[in-house]
Amino acid sequence: MKIIIAGAGQTGVALAKYLRAENNDIVLIDKDRDQLGYLSEQLDIQTIEGSASFPAVLERAGAAHADAFLAVTGSDEMNIVSCGVAKSVFNIQKRIARISSVEYLSNKYRVFLDALSIDVAVSPELETAQHILETMPIAGAVEAATMGDGYAKFVGLRCKRTARLIGKTIAETDALLPGVGFKIVAVKRRSILMPPDRVIFRPGDDVYFLADTRHLVQILDTLGYESLSPRYIVIFGGSKAAFQLAKMLEKDAAPHEVTLVEEDADKARLLAEKLNRTLVMSGDALDDAFVDDLDLKNYGLSVTATESDENNILLSLVAKRNGIPRTCALIDNPLYNTVLSGLGVDTTVNPNAIMVSSILHHLRKGRVRGDYVLQSGIGEVLEVEVLATSRLTKAPLEKTKLPAGVEIGAVIRDGLFLLPTPALKVREKDIVLMFVPHDKIHKAEKLFAAGFTFF
DSSP states (O other): OEEEEEOOSHHHHHHHHHHHHTTOEEEEEESOHHHHHHHHHHHTOEEEESOTTSHHHHHHTTGGGOSEEEEOSSOHHHHHHHHHHHHHTTOOSEEEEEOOOHHHHSGGGHHHHHHTTOSEEEOHHHHHHHHHHHHTTBTTEEEEEEEGGGTEEEEEEEOOTTSTTTTOOHHHHHHTSTTSSEEEEEEEETTEEOOGGGOOOOTTOEEEEEEEGGGHHHHHHHHTOOBOOOSEEEEEOOOHHHHHHHHHHHHOSSOOEEEEEESOHHHHHHHHHHOSSOEEEESOTTSHHHHHHHTGGGOSEEEEOSSOHHHHHHHHHHHHHTTOSEEEEEOSOGGGHHHHTTTTOOEEEOHHHHHHHHHHHHHBOTTEEEEEEOTTSSEEEEEEEOOTTOGGGSSOGGGSOOOTTOEEEEEEETTEEEOOOTTOOOOTTOEEEEEEETTOHHHHHTTSSSOOOBO
């Protein structure tokens, strides 16, 4: 498939890497000549210098023969206009735009985006806030997603020193939960995907599993993790993601008392006018006197969501030092993740990785019902509906050879969570949930008669 990506920022580059790895023909458009030259060599893709809103630039990119157009520049207006050109001039069938402005995203103005030929508008701020809300009830969670029509939960936990996982193998961990819907599908140590048969859990490991939603609280309790949404939450920073998170917490079914701290007084005043039940305070959270007034020990969770990775890290350390038991930091630069574990930042959230996951979810079609890309980039969790002609329906799982690294975590059948036991035979219309390393997508798709096609 031929896919044109407008914008060579972190999101555009990440999308180009993923989609090129699946043997798609990728063209990346940006105004930065130096950045494009580097990416062309590193990713083996075509690059075009210029503005994607200009028909001549899209024509040079081969838009007349493109199957999809992804507008992920940092400008909403550029993304909107370029999608309009992609549709009206070149009739590109699938168009996805990154849109940050709340005004564009409201239902009241949805007709405007439809008129400009945008199939899907994806907001990094909304997606990030939703991700935080999903992981919030699970202390120690680095990933969390609801899958399989709500019957399954995908969770990534960071191994803490007090966890019952420490020193155990995967088989020994499974033995802690006999008869429970729980399956470990991947383990990451530092930035490396570990072979399952050699793992003995250490502090700092990230363990990823699929669980029967009904058993999640029992699973977490057995593993030594708390499952309780914190009531008192402080958000540092008045960014768009922080605002969206505060709005979601105001509407959440669980009761929350939220304080939002923004240094700029005018911005804080504007946020206070737009939020209903959130206490908005203006002040410098790195000032000791102001921090004393906040009395942070009364909060159960801090979320640092300023526009700066470095500030988010520092503010998390301040929160931890002042008695907040759980900290979550928005971090755009993935290099920080390797050094933050154990330094006072319990959970990091990468908005760009979340954006990639969301866009891939909207881009794929066919039997792929869901696609969750792990923030670490080690792989994806796919939710696939099984066809009658799939290889998986021909024999029990013990006789089905899976590509190296691919792990089936659950099968959803008629609303039931089934563990992938050796004797289980997958049926047509079952929903299979599986972890796939990022370089094994094409091998995994051969398990299903129809490939993981796009559009």
